[in-house]
Structures are given as structure tokens and as C-alpha cells.
Amino acid sequence: MIFLGIDLGASSVKVLAVDQEGNILGEASREYLVHYPKSNWAEQNPEDWWVNTKEAIKELISKSNIPSDKVRSIGFSGQMHGLVALDESNNVLFPAILWCDQRTTEECEDITNHFGQEKLTELVGNKALTGFTAPKILWVKKNKQELFEKIRHILLPKDYIRFKLTGDYATDVSDASGMLLLDVENRTWSQEMIEYMGIDKDCLPKLYESYEITGNLTKEVKEELGLSGDVLVVGGAGDNAAGAIGTGTVKEGTVMVTLGTSGVVFAAHDEYAVDSKNRLHAFCHSNGKYHSMGVMLSAASCLKWWVEEANKGMDFDELLNEAALSKLGCDGVIFLPYLMGERTPYADPNAKGTFLGLSMTSTRGDMTRAVLEGVAFGLRDSLEILKDIKVNISQIIAIGGGSKSPLWKQILADIFGQTIEEINTNQGGALGAAILAGVGAGEFKTIEEACTKFIKVVGSVKPIDENVKRYNKIHKIYTKAYESLKDWFELSANI
Template identity: 40%
Template sequence: MEYLLGIDIGTSSTRALVMDYEGHIIAIGQKEYSFDIPYEGWAEQNPLVWWEALKKCIKDIFDNTSIKKEEIKSIGFSGQMHGLVPIDKDKNIVRNAILWCDQRSKKEVLEIEEVIGRDKIGKIAHSPTATGFLLPSLLWMKNNEEQLFKKIKFVVLPKDYVRFKMTGIVASEITDAASTTALDCNTNKWSNEIIEKLNIPISIFPTLGTPELLAGTLTKEAAEELNLKEGTKIAYGGADQVMQAIGNGVVEQGKALVTIGTGGQILMPLDQPLYDKKLRSHCFSFVENRNYYMGAALASGLSLKWMRENIAPTESYKLIDSEVKKLPAGSEGLIFLPYIVGERTPLMDPNARGVLFGLTSKHTKYHILRSVMEGVVYSLRACKNILEQDLKQKVDYFVASGGGSQSDVWLQMQADILNSDIYTSSMKEQSGVGAAISAGIAVGVYKNYESAFDKMISWNKIPVKPIAKNVEVYNKMFKIYEDLYLKTKDEMHMLNNL
């Protein structure tokens, strides 16, 4: 037998899965970890944590199956987006990676907007810049860690670092590079105009590929560390949102992905680049010469995890689901703004704060938990509204992904608040599946993505449908949700200045 290995370098864990060519997941390995918060608003990880986690994942796979390392035909990647991994001339890590959820580069975001101009950023990068993106984080290093900045020979994104450790080749690819603010999304090349105006050497930005191309082969040293076969072929892989879309069979305009993981996203492939002129959302590079729209919420699953840890730490998510399901749509007048780490789409406001509004003596902890789940989907509705109302692109239906797709009550909220049919995939490891599909195309197992989907992807035939009476309630609640931010924005910013 021959297999494909898909690796997903996440924010909270690394996962690896082995699939056969028909789409059957044979084995999964996972190693969880946390990220460091050395100061308020910072978020870092030592890239070697990902490497050690991958070794554990692969060991678990081989320990619990009869798969032989010689049977792994090809390897692909999915990875958390935006983050900065700086590498020196000896190919060592210069400092810990600065992650996508890091907020330290607020001043650098303003500096980039002032030097380049917001309109110019939009025309080149098709996206606003934001804290946590590679370019503002790199500029923060230049402004605040000058000696470390001078040591940088290359900058890559998280999954690129792990691929470098496996191949010895420093490179990136267009789907992740598009999320850095340093890529010209019209040409899929690094932007001289943006990078050099910031007095950053363009030479530190590496060669670019595409997810389904071969990036190299496994070195002898890496093969010994990972207990894999030297010379195994390795594809570039892609950004986790792109790999999730592929793992769900979503590559055509009209089909959209709604993801609730640590963060939350609305994603739809676009046949032509189309970006929001107000720069509240993103238009990034996709596969097969397409682009994709993405609206991004920062704290989706994170908000529920945070609230659970604080008010129901001993209760399982299954129990919480069963109790929340008993409550009516709208949580009896309780609204949560999930801005506990700031917000991206549509606010682009790192100083936004979380709000729990409407508390009365009748509310229980389950009302609060339900309001958090609803608030997360309100934030995703705001992302959908830009796509449909501002960009005039119709969503035919959604495919749900991430942890939010594993909860029946949260799926129903998504159908009701987004007022759309919600399908779920038979695959429960979509990012890893997308990585494995890319690996398969790289070695000719599949001709293209569509031919891979025919063999590997299936959806549940009956979607979750919106309930009319709930839609009516949520339409009213969403209006209040939007107004709350506008009416408390100044006070949120005042709190950040105390």
C-alpha cells in the first residue's frame, strides 16, 4: 500500500494524518501545546515546539498501526497563517515566532499605512494590514529589536519552517505569502513597492511555490529524526484556511466555508480578484489561479473556551451543548461581543473589547455560554454581509468546518444567523486532508483538485436549514449587536489608554 501524509501546524496543536488514495484516514497523531504571552497582547511560540510535536505525531502513528515508513508516498502541509519566523544565516531561529493573534505591532500597522497609503496597500495586497501579520511584526522587530533584526537572513511562515526542517530548503508559497501584506496579489510575487519603502531588504523574502508543487525531498538528517524514509517527496502545502477549503471540497465560487476554530472565518473562492475597498476583509491568493474572499474574526472558539474556563470549568462541551440547546434563540436578550483580543473583520480594531450586554437576574451561566456562541456567529454574519452586500457576491450555501461544525446546536445557530443552508463534510480533519490532497497532486496521484475530490470528499446530503422564527429573532439581535460596538467604541479605546 501507498499513503499520503498531511501535516497541520496549528496554534494549539500539531496534527498529522495518513490517508490512502481513496480518502480513508488510516491514522492520526496529535500533540497539543500552548503559546507564550510574555506581555499583555503578545503571542509567541518557539518553532522547535512544532518540530518536536511533529516527531511525537509520527511516532504515535507508527506505534499504533502497521504502516511502514517506505509506504509514505508524499507529504503535504497546512499551517497557521500570518505569523513571522525569522531565520539567520546559519538557518537557526533568530527569536520565537510572532503569531497571528499577536497585538504588539499596532504602531507598525499605522506606520505601514502612513508610508505606503491605505489605498495603495489595497491595490497591491488586496487586504488591509493588521497586527499579527508578518510584515508589521517584522517592522516591529526592526523598530524594537534592531540587533536581532540585523541577524535575519530569511523570513518564513510557521508551516514553511517545518518544511524547511524536513527539506533543508527555505521557501514559502503564495497562499500563505498572500497573508503577510508583503505579497503583490496581482502578480503573486513579493512587492518591491511595499517592502523597500519600509527599508526592509527584499532579499530576506524566500522563493515562492504553490501548494501542489514539489518543494523538495526529505533529508537524511530529518528522516532519522522523524523516522521517515530519506528522499520522500514533499509538497509546498498551504495556508490553513486554503487547506480547510480544499479538505471540504470548496474551490468554486458560490460555495463558501464557515469555520469556527480558535478564530473564525468566512471564505469563498473567487474566479477573479475582488477586494473590499474599505479594507475590512481580505482577498488572498488561492489554488488554480483563483483568489478567495476571507472575513476573519479573531476569537471564535477562543471566546467559548475562555468563558467556559471561567464560569463552567468542570463541564464538558457536550454537557454545555445539551443545556444551551434548551434555551431560546437570542439567549433571552443577552448579547456577547467576542472582541476579547480585538477584532479584524469588519472592525479592524485591535483595541476593541469584549462586551456582555443585557444581563438580568433570570440569566444563568448557560445563557451566557449560549450568548457567546451566538456572538461568535454574529461576527461571522458581519463577514458574510461584506461579501454579499458590498462585493455583490452571492453565497449559495456554506460548508461548516472547525470545532464549530462538531456541535449540533452551534450548527443550527450558524444556519439561523447566516440564514443559509449549512452542509458538513464526511471528513473531520479537513486541514490535514487538504494537505494530503496537495501532496497527492504533487506526485501525480491525482490530476487536479477536482479529480481528488471525486475520490476523497463527500458531504452529508441533508443540510442544516435555518428555522424561520429563529432567523427573525436573530435579525433583530444582530442589529443591536452592530450598534453596541458603535456606541461603546470610544469607551473601549479609553480603557486601552488607561
């Protein structure tokens, strides 16, 4: 049997095929655009997701010579929090408002003021953040009343693809955890939140565990994709929970660090747990348990901006080579990686990307290395909170595009002061989605069993003791920088 994992990311969709022995049979991907119509807004056209997903599946099946009748099931990994709204005819009412969109500051304040933070935590396990889905719905209600009244179905990004594949309105509890509408502890929709939002519960998709079957491919879709037989579709997961499955982050003590478009520190829990200060997200895990997660909105995207915008025309490898020549600490240059505001630990949509400590002796290499170090310091902020709430950390696994850089991995190990392990695959969410598909189809009894077959540790990067000591001192300076600039960030939002 063959299982497909669809990873609907922020800038591209990837489709991966695996078999029951843990072999990767092939992959295909397609890119699409993110639109920024206003400062701090981020949108995409859901139809772009659908068209490119279909093309990627067809390419995968063709170039990998996958028999049309051997695909047994499909799973998902999806960018979280995005709002997709359909009318009664299933037409998309407006562009999808994405996870990194920051327009909903007022709506977050309204939600928090209405419930109070303690009650909100009791209801949904998290604080109201601009990236979450519920504030987006309120924004539409306030600013696009005529469109709000036409909403009949609310979906998350990957669940729009599910709908197009199967005709079913469904989601999974890991992805739904980031909507601010889910009673995370009890894995069900929060009636109080639904009533406050002024939406009908029927507008929300049916909830499933990530490995449960939600439907089957329609006949029309199978014909278009060149598939035959009964093809199951499982719940899938939000990108980070799926990525955790794809790295084997399924037991307590294991932490996954993602150096992707956003940065994530993800710790698995057997039992429900909430940080009393709401600095971390408390979400359902895709293995039927729970996890804590810290998220920085700009991680590898900071390096992408630095290379493609600030240094347009420069060679990527040349810039990284210059960074490798820069000394630890970048000759006093510090970069705050808040290009899209920030979520953990500050939850401040007004925060801005900032270089500090520049002088006449600062080089481009210093600034490039400062970007790498600044992102690593931001990730360490989440790691420190996990330690504060007594989370056992026995293993750290790094994934994402940034983890391919040996320099960045060494910086990460030194700033964390812990070994960073490398696994035999960097497929992350796509592999996690395929594993969930295999479990849903009954090929594996448990997610843990599947992870053991697919994922192996193949190497590690150890921290250098002297570097750890020096970075500990610099991190203290880094953490003071935000507090020093917080008022300025708020003032600059009005410029």
C-alpha cells in the same frame, strides 16, 4: 501510495495519512503552549512545533502500521501570519510572534500613512492589520534593532517545519498572501513593500503554488522518522486555504465557515477580486486561483475561555445543555466575541469581549448561549460583506471544532438564514494538506478531481424560518453594539 498532511495549528499539530483511494489511514497529534508575555502579545517556540511534529509523524507511522517506503509526499496546512526569524546559522532569533498578536498597532499606522490605503491595496491587495507579518517585522526593527540586523531568513510557521524537513527556504502563495509583502494579484513579492521594510529580498522564501514540489526529505530526517525512498514535499497552504481544499471549497459559490480557534468565512473566486473598503482579505487560493476571506480572531476560543476560565471546573457538556435550555436571544443577553481584538469587519485591536443586557434574571445558560450566538453573529458580519460585493453564495460548508456541536450549527443556520452542509470528514486543513501532497505527487490531475474523490456531502442543517426572522432583528442590535462601545474600547486600552 500514501500522502501525509501536516496541520500546524495554533495549539497543536496534527498529522494525517491518506491513500490514493481517499481512505484515511490514521492520524496523530501533539499539543504545545501559546505564551502570552504581555497583554495582547502571543508567542510560541518554533522548536516546540518541530519536536511535536516529529513525534506525531513517528506515532502515526507506528500505530497505523504504515510501510516506511510507501509515503510518497507531504503537504502542509499552517497557522498564518506568524513571524519566524532565523540568523545566518539558522538559529531562531526570538519566539515566533503569532497571528493573534496585537502589539503592532503603531506599525500598521506607519505603513498605511506611508503608502495610503489606495496604494497599499494596489500593491498587496489588503489593509495593514496587526496580525499580518510585515508589521511584526517593523516592530522588531523598531524595538529589537540588534536582532533585526541579524535576520537572514523570514519564514511562516509551517515553512519552518518545511525547512527542518528539507533544508529549503520556501513558502506558498496562499500563506504568503497574509504577510502584507505579496503582490497578491500577480502572485509575486512586492518590491516596493520589501524596500519600505528595509529587508533584503533574499531573506524571503522562494514562492510556490500550494501543489508544487518544493523539495525532498533529507536523509537524516528520513532516518529519524523511519521513512525510506524519495519523499516529496509540496508547498502546502495557509490553514484556511488548506481547510478549503479539505472541504471541497474550490469553485465559485461555495463558502466555507470555520468554527475553530479563530472564525473564518471563506469564499472561492476564479478571478482576483478586492473589496474596495478592505473589509475582507483578498488572498491567493491554494488551487491556483483566488479567494475572499473574513476573519474574526476569537471564535471557538470564546467558548473555550467561557468553559475553562470563567467556569473552571464545570463540565463542558453540562454548560452546553444549559445553553440549549436558554431561549433564542438569551433573554436579552448579547456577547461581543472580541477577546483578542477583532479583524473583520472592524480591524480593531482594542475591541474587548463584552456581555451586554445582563439582568437579575440572566442565567449561566443565557450567557453560554450568548457566546454561541455572538460568535455566529460575528461570522454573519463577513457573510453580509460577501453579499455586498455581489459574491454568489450557493453552498455553505461548516468545519472546525465548533461545528461538531448540533446546537451551534443550528444557531449558525438560523443566524445566516441558510442551510449549513455537513461533509463526510472534519479533517479540514490536514486533509487539504494531504490532497495537495497527492496532487503534487501526480496521483491526481487537479485539486478538483482529488476533492471529488475525498469529500462528500452527508447531511445538512436547515434554518428555522421563525428563528431567522427573530435573529435578523437581533443582528441589527448586535451590529450597533460595537459602534456604541468603540470609544470605550479605546479608552479601556489604557487602563
